[in-house]
Amino acid sequence: MTDVNNAQLPAETVVVEEPNQAAIELFDLSYSAMSHFAQMLVDEGELRGLIGPRELPRLWSRHLVNSAAIVEFIPQRAQMLDVGSGAGFPGMVAAIMRPDVDVHLVEPMLRRVEWLEDVVAELGLDNVTVHHKRAEELHGQGKADVVTSRAVANLKKLMPICMPLVRSGGSLVALKGRKAADEVAEAQRLFKKFHVAKAVVHEVSSVMEDESTMVVEIKTFRR
Structure with a gap:
């Protein structure tokens, strides 16, 4: 007879939404x-500590479709640097x-770097370089046409980290929440220092049943 007290219960199955x-x-x-990528x-x-169990059911709408909102702000054949890539949002997307x-993915945590490298190898992506570094360590080592970010810091903290990595005439493109406009207003004192030409909050509608994505585009003067 099986000891029900010691029997191993089956792992709970996570039901992930299907893309429409x-x-x-x-x-x-x-x-x-x-x-x-989604199946990986x-x-x-969850096992590798990349995404919480409550986030998995809404993987497509909350993470993949949300991350895709930045794509229209990336010029053709651009060089892009994603700060704090984590599980791959939005850089891998x-x-x-x-x-x-x-695409250059910058991530300071080794286990996340290993994950990103595994995804690159599994998908055979030849346009991705993964950097095991903090973004600040790349200051003075080159600049990108577009620097991207999602859920790293508010703009006041994010701009000093990211703007030194933006090429003249390039842009910082950050995925933000409903208070995006407030963050832009609070960061205005940094605009002159970082040669900001314009800062625009774009509302990108979701193609799934989720709230719109707020994309902050901070464009620099061409010098």
Whole structure:
């Protein structure tokens, strides 16, 4: 007879939402690779401490579609640097959707770096370089056309980290919440220091049943 007190219970199955037709069309030719990335996150994300169990059911709407909102702000054949890439939002999503873009993922935590490298190898991405560094360590070592960020810090803290990495005439593109406009207002005192030409808050509608994504685009003067 089985000792029910000592019997190992089956792991709880996480039910992940399915992307709707609009999301499939959004990812277009990259949909197959994006689905592969999503499945890797379902299989390993929680185990490797990359994404919480409460986030997995809404993986497509809250993370993949949300991250895709930055893609329209990346010029063709640009060099992009993603600060604090974590599980791959938004940097890996952009790399999958935009094979024309030279993507650099910057992440200080080793276990996350190893994950990002595993994804690059598994998906065969040849447009991605992973850097095991803090963004500040790259100051003075080169600049990118676009620097991206999601859930790293508010703009007052984020700009001193990211703006030294933005090429003249380039931009910082940050995914933000509903208070994006307030963050821009609070960071205005830094605009002159970092040669900001304009700061725009774009509201990008979700193609799934989720709230819109707020994208802050901070464009620099061409010097």
